[in-house]
Amino acid sequence: MNHALVLWHYLTASPDHHQEGLLVVCGSYDLRVCDYACDLFKRGQFNRLLITGRTGNWTHHLWSETEAQVFAERARQHGLSDRSMILETEATNFAENIRNARLLVPSARKVTFITKLNSIRRIMVTAPIQWPCANVRTDGPPIRFPDEVSNVVGVFGLIAEMVGDIDRLIKYPDAGFQVISDVPDDVQTSYRYLAEHGFGSHMISSTA
Secondary structure, eight states: OOOHHHHHHHTTTOOOOOOEEEEEEOOOOOOHHHHHHHHHHHSSSSOOOOOEEEOOOTTTTSSSSSSHHHHHHHHHHHOOOGGGGGEEEEOHHHHHHHHHHHHHHHTEEEEEEEOOOOGEEEEEEHHHHOTTEEEEEOOOOOOOOOTOOOTTTTHHHHHHHHHHHHHHHHHHHHHTTOOOOOHHHHHHHHHHHHHHHOOOOSGGGGGG
């Protein structure tokens, strides 16, 4: 668990958001991401709420609808109107979330992405590639690890997800998918330990 906490603290560093502009919520298995985005939308001066996501590793088994459609229904329960939302139902990864949002609202310059807390760093290193002209900030619901992990994935599932996140932070820059990340030695040590002890199922070599 100590190794998992090292990854958690690194991946969730520096959440931040604009008070205006475009608010983009990245679909996932955790509806609290949508709840948090709706709260920010109602408190801020955002133009629109763009909800992006088809299905991913977890959600293609979870829902019959796309992540964007499920999140949109949740947003309606929070009182948001269809006029205030834009749905993007094709993205299956963070690069596509960002790129497709840019294609839908190319004029946006202040953009806040709302995602799972442990995905913040992934968004921040992907955005300069996919939306270089935008001032991008990233935030997520303040979930505590391990106490408040989603029951959909459980603690072990989230640890495997975080190992996959670090794997991509290390390997994706060479493929041009992300800018280079400074992954500290202690994070790399914990990543390798967890990967070697049964938590490598979301690493690039283990996924389609």
